[in-house]
Each structure stands twice: as C-alpha cells, then as structure tokens.
Amino acid sequence: MVVGEISQERNLIIIGGGPGGYSAAIRGAQLGLSVTLIEQADMGGVCLNEGCIPSKIVTHAAAKRTEAPHLQELGIGTSDMPFDFKKLLAYKDKVINQLRSGVESLCKENKVEMIRGKVTFLATDKIGVENGHQFDIYEFQQAIIATGSTPVMPFFMKEKGERMLLPHELFALEEVPDHLIVRGSDYIALEAASSFAALGAKVSVVIENQADFPFDESINKELSRLFKKRKIKLYKELQFLSTNEAEDGITMTFLTDKNVEETLFGSHLFVSGTRTANLEPLGISRFGIAETDEGFIKIDGNMQTSLPAIYAIGDVTGGPMLAVKAIKQAKTAVASIAGLKTEVDLTFMPVVAHTIPPAVSVGLTEQRAREFGLEVHVSQFALGGNGYATLTGKKDGFIKVVSDATTEIIQGIHMIGEGAIELSGSFVQSLEMAAKQEDLKFPLYAHPGVGEGFLEAVEGLVGQAIHAAPVKRDLANTRFQINTK
Missing domain, CATH: 3.30.390.30 (FAD/NAD-linked reductase, C-terminal dimerisation domain)
Known part of the structure; x- marks a missing residue:
C-alpha cells in the first residue's frame, strides 16, 4: 500500500454513490459547492445495481406478461406467448448499465469529482481512501455519509442456505423458482409474490402474527382477492415452528390460526430481512458520533450529526429504508451546508408496492x-x-x-x-x-x-x-x- 504523504483539501466530500449520494453531489454542484463523491463499488449504489431498478424490471416484465389476454382481444399476439427469462436478465443488465452511465455522465457534467475507493475516518475532518495499493488522505470542511445499509436474515433464521433469499438475491436469480415461499407482508414481499406468480412460479405467502397487509383495510381486502384470483396461496396469522433447507428445497412448519400444524415445501424461500447501517467499515463510531439503539446515525432536522462537520442521509439514519427518503434528505443536507433554509417532512411519504x-x-x-x-x-x-x-x-x-x-x-x-x-x-x-x-x-x-x-x-x-x-x-x-x- 502506498500512503499519500500529504493531505489533500476538499470542500464537501460525499461518501456513497447511491441515489442519496449522487443526488447530494449534483445538488451541491448546482448550488456552487465544490463536491467530491467517493464510491467503493458501482455508481448508483445498491438501489440501481441490486435493488430498486433490478426488482422493478422484473415486476415490469411480470405486469406485461399478464396483458397477454387483452392483447389478443386487440388483435395483437397469439395464444402461445413463450417467456424467455434469460432475455429478461440481459435486458436488466442493459438498463442498469445505461442508468449507471447516465449518473456518471451527470456527475461529470456538473463537475463533481468522482473517486473510487474504501473510506475510513481518520479524524472528524479527515478521511483515508484506499483503492488497491493506493491510499490517499483528504481533509474536508463538510462530509455527508450516504453509505446505505445491508440486508441480513432476521434473528429467527439462524442458518442461511442457498435457497433462502434476501431481496438482492431473489431478483438476481437466473431462473424462475418452481415454488417460491414468501415470508412477510411488506412492499418487497408483495412485489415478489405478485411478479414471480405472473412469471410462472407457484407462490405461497406466509405472514406471522399479523392479520393483514400494512395498507388501508380496503386495499388489503383487494390484494387478498387478487392473490386468490392468481392462485397465490395466502397463509395469515401463523406461528412459525421451523424452517429447514435440503438439497432439493425448503421445508417450513407452522401452526395455523386454528392451531393446526402444517408443513409447506418450496424450492426457494424469500425473506425481506432486516437491515443494518453500513457504518462499521467507516470507523466513525470511535469518534463519538451519536447513534440510535439500533446502530443508526442520529441526525437533526438539517441532517447534521452530533459531529458538526458531518451530515448523514438515507438508510444510515434509520427509519424507512427508501430511496425517496434518501434523495429528499440529500437535497436538504446540501441546502443546509450552502446556507439555505430547508427541512424534511416525511409525514406524507407514500407507501408504494409495484404489485399487479x-x-x-x-x-x-x-x-x-x-x-x-x-x-x-x-x-x-x-x-x-x-x-x-x-x-x-x-x-x-x-x-x-x-x-x-x-x-x-x-x-x-x-x-x-x-x-x-x-x-x-x-x-x-x-x-x-x-x-x-x-x-x-x-x-x-x-x-x-x-x-x-x-x-x-x-x-x-x-x-x-x-x-x-x-x-x-x-x-x-x-x-x-x-x-x-
């Protein structure tokens, strides 16, 4: 490793190139700030490369496939409309590459300095950036942490097998599952169930100790009706007993709401999981930054942390793990740094599910x-x-x-x-x-x-x-x- 002998000075450094990070970078440039954006992987972050965009490509394809009967009514297509999952995967890669290139071009056009590397805090106003054998040191006036979060299996799933899938793994599958068991009722679980059923998988949705989906009761009732119409098996108010993975699939045992023990066998199990903040590799905790009991960074109304020169946005701040929140926080943080009055109010943040x-x-x-x-x-x-x-x-x-x-x-x-x-x-x-x-x-x-x-x-x-x-x-x-x- 080659260590830079002198520190390089920067105005605003943004750590993380996801929707929040690159939005903050571009908005900062628009407001006249000198901005440096550091990302250790691909620009666009998990959302563009593994999460939001890949999943919505799959849900989009699934929705289009359900239109076949209506297209025939319009005189378009035939009764036999084969589905090529490999072509869908190729399309997914093409779209992701296009969007990633677009983000990089926008940053360049806005004169945002982009650096690839892994960041470590050396002080409350200094970071080190490692890229291969190169290690550079930067001093900053302000920094925004936008490093996102990582999905992990919930505590009750003690051992994760190859057929137990988290969101980024489900939408990276190279074939449609034979029988997908979806555990949970959040928007990701609902999208997974709806889309993979439309793509040809047998789907079962299992919900523990919860009477219904987290929407208005009228929408919950309609979703249940549509799931039944599309032959998606729905199990509610369960008490899980065990989940076991074998070479050929997943076996789940639970008690129904009538206290009857049932066993469900599927080829794959999807769990939305819980998310942990990507903070430990940064080393920022040792400088006394205030954190919540769950390990997320505490922020004020301007996205400022307990360390005055450091702001935080997106998943690392806890709360709803949504890109729309990260983008709003990004613009607010940069506006505050630029001396403008602004705020974030999540009262009317929409809950959205790309179901069918x-x-x-x-x-x-x-x-x-x-x-x-x-x-x-x-x-x-x-x-x-x-x-x-x-x-x-x-x-x-x-x-x-x-x-x-x-x-x-x-x-x-x-x-x-x-x-x-x-x-x-x-x-x-x-x-x-x-x-x-x-x-x-x-x-x-x-x-x-x-x-x-x-x-x-x-x-x-x-x-x-x-x-x-x-x-x-x-x-x-x-x-x-x-x-x-």
Missing part, C-alpha cells in the same frame, strides 16, 4: 382516522367505472379518499390499480397542501384517463360521482360506498 396492479397509500387510513377520533367521510370509486381503465383492460382496483367531515380537509388517499404509481405524486401534493374536497373537484382532469377516477372518488364524498350507480349513505358511519360492478 400496483398499490399506493398516502396519509391516514380510514381506520387510523377513526382511531384519532375524526368524524370522516369516505368514498371509494372502483376503476371498473372508469372509461380508460375499461378500454385498456385494467379494471381491477379502486381509489379511496378519506376526508374530515367537519373541515372537509383530505386526510388520506389510497389506490390499488393501474396508474397508482403515477398518481401518487398528486396524492402527496394534495395532502401537503391540506386540500379540501372543493380544491380537488375544481381542476380539469384529462379525458379519458385514470386520473378521472380520482376526481370521481372525491366527488363521491358528497354522493356526486357521475360514473357510478346512485349511492347509499350510511349515516352511522358518514360513508358513501360507490359500486360500479
């Missing part, structure tokens, strides 16, 4: 609103009454709106159906602006379009949705139920 069809939840569910003591109006508009959903053959799902009956302020918006991901930004904006029913009824909505379903769900709060049968008002629950089936 996708599901989105923003704000309060109906149940939570009532638990908070609110008198609510609720409207649920089925996409079967939407013209565009009908012509595209994607009528499954609905849009649900929850409002405060006293103030008419929208408290929550929940959707399962095609277009949910794209509409989620409008849902968040509506809640951020504390929109009332009238605010959302006033604008013009494109016709034909799924967005009209949002308008009709809002109009349904007062029983005025056009493309729905006359409603019946439940005076006891101040709820309109719109039926279009």
